[in-house]
Amino acid sequence: MSKVIGIDLGTTFSVVAVMEGGEPVVITNAEGSRITPSVVAMSKSGERLVGQVAWRQAITNPENTISSVKRLIGRKYDESSVAYDRKLLPFKITKATNGDAKVMMGNKGYSPAEISAMILQKLKTDAEAYLGEKVTEAVITVPAYFNDSQRQATKDAGQIAGLKVLRIINEPTAASLAYGLDKKKDETIAVYDLGGGTFDISILELGEGTFQVKSTNGDTHLGGDDFDQTIMDWLVDEFKKDQGIDLRQDKTALQRLKEAGEKAKIELSTVLKTEVNLPFITADASGPKHLNITLTRAKLEQLVMEMVEKTIGPVKQALSDASKTTAQVDEVVMVGGQTRMPLVQEKVRGFFGKELHKGVNPDEVVAIGAAIQAGVLKGEVKDVLLLDVTPLTLGLETLGGVATPLIPRNTTIPTSKSQIFSTAADSQPSVEIHVMQGERPMVADNRTLGRFMLDGILSAPRGIPQIEVSFDIDANGILSVKALDKGTGKEQKITIAASSGLSKDEVEKMQRDAEVHAAEDAERREGIEAKNAADTMAYTAEKTLREQKDKIADELNKEAEDKVAAVRSALAGDDIKAIRQSTNELSEVMQKIGAAVYQEPSSEGETPEGGEAPPSKEGEEGTVEGEFREV
Amino acid sequence: MIQQEPEEDQTTKVTQEVAEVKEIELIKKALAEEKTRAEGYLASWQRAQADFVNYKRRTEQDRQEMGKFANSVLILSLLPILDDLERALDSVPPRLAKLAWVDGVRLIWRKLRENLQAQGLTPIVSEGEPFDPNLHEAAMYSKGREGVVVRELQKGYKLYDKILRPAVVAVGNGKGTRKL
Numbered sequence A: 001m002s003k004v005i006g007i008d009l010g011t012t013f014s015v016v017a018v019m020e021g022g023e024p025v026v027i028t029n030a031e032g033s034r035i036t037p038s039v040v041a042m043s044k045s046g047e048r049l050v051g052q053v054a055w056r057q058a059i060t061n062p063e064n065t066i067s068s069v070k071r072l073i074g075r076k077y078d079e080s081s082v083a084y085d086r087k088l089l090p091f092k093i094t095k096a097t098n099g100d101a102k103v104m105m106g107n108k109g110y111s112p113a114e115i116s117a118m119i120l121q122k123l124k125t126d127a128e129a130y131l132g133e134k135v136t137e138a139v140i141t142v143p144a145y146f147n148d149s150q151r152q153a154t155k156d157a158g159q160i161a162g163l164k165v166l167r168i169i170n171e172p173t174a175a176s177l178a179y180g181l182d183k184k185k186d187e188t189i190a191v192y193d194l195g196g197g198t199f200d201i202s203i204l205e206l207g208e209g210t211f212q213v214k215s216t217n218g219d220t221h222l223g224g225d226d227f228d229q230t231i232m233d234w235l236v237d238e239f240k241k242d243q244g245i246d247l248r249q250d251k252t253a254l255q256r257l258k259e260a261g262e263k264a265k266i267e268l269s270t271v272l273k274t275e276v277n278l279p280f281i282t283a284d285a286s287g288p289k290h291l292n293i294t295l296t297r298a299k300l301e302q303l304v305m306e307m308v309e310k311t312i313g314p315v316k317q318a319l320s321d322a323s324k325t326t327a328q329v330d331e332v333v334m335v336g337g338q339t340r341m342p343l344v345q346e347k348v349r350g351f352f353g354k355e356l357h358k359g360v361n362p363d364e365v366v367a368i369g370a371a372i373q374a375g376v377l378k379g380e381v382k383d384v385l386l387l388d389v390t391p392l393t394l395g396l397e398t399l400g401g402v403a404t405p406l407i408p409r410n411t412t413i414p415t416s417k418s419q420i421f422s423t424a425a426d427s428q429p430s431v432e433i434h435v436m437q438g439e440r441p442m443v444a445d446n447r448t449l450g451r452f453m454l455d456g457i458l459s460a461p462r463g464i465p466q467i468e469v470s471f472d473i474d475a476n477g478i479l480s481v482k483a484l485d486k487g488t489g490k491e492q493k494i495t496i497a498a499s500s501g502l503s504k505d506e507v508e509k510m511q512r513d514a515e516v517h518a519a520e521d522a523e524r525r526e527g528i529e530a531k532n533a534a535d536t537m538a539y540t541a542e543k544t545l546r547e548q549k550d551k552i553a554d555e556l557n558k559e560a561e562d563k564v565a566a567v568r569s570a571l572a573g574d575d576i577k578a579i580r581q582s583t584n585e586l587s588e589v590m591q592k593i594g595a596a597v598y599q600e601p602s603s604e605g606e607t608p609e610g611g612e613a614p615p616s617k618e619g620e621e622g623t624v625e626g627e628f629r630e631v
Numbered sequence B: 001m002i003q004q005e006p007e008e009d010q011t012t013k014v015t016q017e018v019a020e021v022k023e024i025e026l027i028k029k030a031l032a033e034e035k036t037r038a039e040g041y042l043a044s045w046q047r048a049q050a051d052f053v054n055y056k057r058r059t060e061q062d063r064q065e066m067g068k069f070a071n072s073v074l075i076l077s078l079l080p081i082l083d084d085l086e087r088a089l090d091s092v093p094p095r096l097a098k099l100a101w102v103d104g105v106r107l108i109w110r111k112l113r114e115n116l117q118a119q120g121l122t123p124i125v126s127e128g129e130p131f132d133p134n135l136h137e138a139a140m141y142s143k144g145r146e147g148v149v150v151r152e153l154q155k156g157y158k159l160y161d162k163i164l165r166p167a168v169v170a171v172g173n174g175k176g177t178r179k180l
Helices: A052-056 A080-088 A113-129 A148-160 A171-178 A225-244 A251-267 A299-310 A312-321 A342-352 A365-377 A504-517 A518-547 A554-572 A577-600 B002-068 B072-090 B101-118
Strands: A004-009 A013-020 A023-026 A038-044 A048-050 A064-066 A094-097 A102-104 A108-110 A136-142 A164-170 A185-196 A197-207 A208-218 A273-284 A287-296 A331-335 A395-398 A402-407 A413-421 A430-435 A449-452 A465-475 A480-483 A492-496 B121-124 B135-142 B148-152 B154-159 B162-165 B167-172
Touching: A004 A113, A004 A148, A004 A331, A004 A365, A013 A113, A013 A365, A013 B002, A023 A365, A038 A102, A038 A113, A038 A480, A048 A052, A048 A113, A052 B121, A052 B135, A080 A094, A080 A402, A108 A113, A113 A136, A113 A148, A136 A148, A136 A171, A136 A365, A148 A164, A164 A171, A164 A197, A164 A365, A171 A185, A171 A197, A171 A208, A171 A331, A171 A430, A185 A208, A185 A312, A197 A312, A208 A312, A225 A287, A225 A299, A251 A273, A251 B148, A273 B072, A287 A299, A287 A554, A299 A312, A299 A342, A299 A395, A312 A342, A312 A395, A331 A342, A342 A413, A395 A465, A402 A413, A402 A465, A430 A465, A430 A492, A430 A577, A449 A480, A504 A518, A518 A554, A518 A577, A554 A577, B072 B101, B072 B154, B101 B121, B135 B148
Parallel strands: A004 A136, A136 A164, A185 A331, B135 B167
Antiparallel strands: A004 A013, A013 A023, A038 A048, A038 A064, A094 A102, A102 A108, A185 A197, A197 A208, A273 A287, A395 A402, A395 A430, A413 A465, A430 A449, A465 A480, A480 A492, B121 B154, B148 B167, B154 B162
């Protein structure tokens, strides 16, 4: 089954998204970018260029570079907006035989739908490359104020590009879908869309699962680009005041200023002041000149305040046209890159008196909504069952009262995980599986879910038996824990009901506690690990000394025995430093012994364990060790 | 009387048959529903599996790309500084040009450039070349041979085989030059 892609076909740039694994994902284009300029051009050699490449040569080829074709799609040549845009757009716009607006590119006439189709074609190809499969269907978004003719023309564009357009949806509706607002009951939603070149406000009403557009308004020539221009103008004026040179005469300097201004604007959304630092911006008779101006957020807000306030008028008008008061608006959604600016958010929040929906990337939110709609139409979204996650880490108790995690929290279920454990003491006949839930490293601080024993373990030195413990959570959140002795084949298991009644608050409290105690927990855990390591070291040392007695020189033997005693006495106390120290010293001696034993002709090919301790932890009877991580 | 019994048997038999037929129909219907449901589950499973496989493949691809291009963001952010350093060296006042100190700064610039080159950075040749939007971004028209890059306003760079930053250039408009 092929995927349906969601396309935000914008005036200045377009975005494509698709549902994957039940979640919307924005598709990266062939150039590695998540946005594609809505620009098409015919180069002098007759080559057709689309996207970033077309944008780059726009200045050298203005008559054959078509941008902002969305302003013309589905419109008649005689419409007033077309007349207005004809003055602004550098390419030729003519009248088709049926009265439609038509564009000239490379001496040939194209309908705006054909131009949009070229953009859609590129988006389709890039999506196919990304997904690794053919794409034949799409959902495309249009402004809420588009009329039938404009919608049909957009659909035609899709068809020309080889895409079956399953649906044309409104941009504000798509944005609402991206925030999951369709799950709510009857509501009034305001969508505030401040992009690069245009401002749109839409009032929607959600009723019985469908969105209805109540009113729209906006300013088709107000956007982030105007903010950038204002900043650039200010920088030029400041520089002129300061150094007496008008940078407007210097195209190269203007280029750098434009970029630096935009960068500063973006930075000021997160910091309170930034430096615009442009060394060698220009030069005059007296030498090179540098631009170094500090721009504060306060100053920036002063500069753009008028433009931001200009958006409020259309909002008021839209509300009045929809016969709604600000109090009657239930949700406010932010769309468009410029809405990242704190001042814009403040103004909108202040006007509506509500919190804003702004968590989704405002440049991508419309495409994401289109992808969600595509998923719904394909029946993908309703089939998703796998939305649950385990709220807390699940694990079991290992040597020293340590909680060893098996399934970390926020793992999507169903899921399963196994790990091999072993015994802590020689000839240990059984292991206890103590299943726990929680984030703390120590058993005592976590919650017990269940316990069971697995016995009949054959007599063997510690660390040798292989007990495979498996945790399995099904789609309903029911946990089964199984312990299998790989040697005897004996198996035991228990089943634990889903989340065993922990409320959301309790879960959050456990998570918070873990954070608060993180430092001391880490220390305690390290202490235990040091102890376990010391114990293991001592055990193996004793074993080696016993088995290799003949091969070891007497004094070395004595030294080792002393060190072992030191470790054992340190273990009796709680001084972690002393434990670590004595362990290291013992390790050094054992390595010397190992070297000595290897020098001796080996007997029966037996390999001494020397300073190597099997990676297992020592401990009390009945506790399962935690090592033997087999992959 | 004897005759009635067979009649009764007949009726009971018919009722039984009707009941059986009805039951069979119900079972058939239930079976059809279950079949549809099962097919739905299979389809969802296959889809989820396919999504997963694709996601794995793409993650693997991304990971390999990251290996090579992990530094691209960092290097991109260093380019304006490299630009400024070059501007500084390009505009050394003549009376200072002989200073050893200036030589020192030049050596530092070379070191920075070599360091970046070792990490895969190569400059894009632009001046004198035919304008190519795959490599160059046209910022303005200028006097000069048509379609040829007349002046470079900002150096462009490639990282391995990908464009990291296009060269910003002035393209000739065919005016002000003697036609050959």
